[in-house]
Amino acid sequence: MRPVPELPEVETVRQGLAKWVTGRRITSVEVHHPRAVRRHLPGAEHFAAVLAGRTVVDVCRRGKYLWLPLDSGDAIIGHLGMSGQLLVQPPDAPDETHLRVRFRFADGGSELRFVDQRTFGGLAYSEGGAELPAEIAHIARDPMDPLFSDPDFVAGLRRKRSEVKRALLDQTLISGVGNIYADEALWRSRLHGLRPTDALTKPAATRLLAHVRDVLGEALVAGGTSFDALYVDVNGESGYFDRSLNAYGREGEPCHRCGAPIRREPFMNRSSYSCPRCQPRPRRGISPGTRSGG
DNA sequence: CGCGCCTCCTGTGTGC
DNA sequence: TGCACACAGGAGGCGC
Structure with a gap:
């Protein structure tokens, strides 16, 4: 089963694309499904037309977003x-079932x-977005970014x-x-996901950030396979998913720390996994808002 | 403006 | 065998 791409998987794709696509000039673009370019308001035809003739000069990432700066100063x-994949395939390779x-x-x-x-993923064209597309300027830096500020994160949290x-x-x-x-970072931090953020101490928030960084870093190393093959994929065979998960997807299996069966709880129309013993639910929810006094 | 809920989408697995 | 439904979940959009 292919994991839903998070930072480590997207970074793996970025590195593969950087190797195989940088410096190449696009001659034609085919949009096989309009939903894949739904964020590009001028439409699929414009998307294809404006990219023809452009050269990809780099491959960059911001969080889970990728962008490909072009020689025109714009970007893809x-x-x-x-479930999205960016594949580098020989021209004679048969079309994938969900080729978009x-x-x-x-x-x-x-x-x-x-x-x-x-089709939750998609592509768009960003005018003048080579440096950082305005469309994704609201996305924060990731914790592996040298310019990520730990104190700002702790305070913001x-x-x-x-x-x-x-x-x-x-x-x-x-x-x-x-x-x-x-879920993995919360397990390492022994924090239940429902813990109110404004009740976290600075040390607790700092430890959480360290665990987030560790989890992402370990997955990055595990997923950092070679790109010798002419095939770029978000790959579920990294081994990280086979051996290193402590919480996610382990409902009923023993906690690697205390042996208690991992629980699954509904959360935001999905699931959260945690250890009922190491990560007790908070006794109270978030504190009543006190912002309105203004 | 901050926060949280809803929605988009389709293949797979499960229970009756 | 077939149908219904739960499930996977990122993130934009919108209501409060």
């Missing part, structure tokens, strides 16, 4: 959503294909009137974290 924005967008290049070599079963897991999934506070790594 990409998000993999839940195909890029052909002037060198006649491999194609870039956006494949996405559930504790200023929120919310729950800690919600805050980890809020890409405007910290980016790159999804449901899986949020």
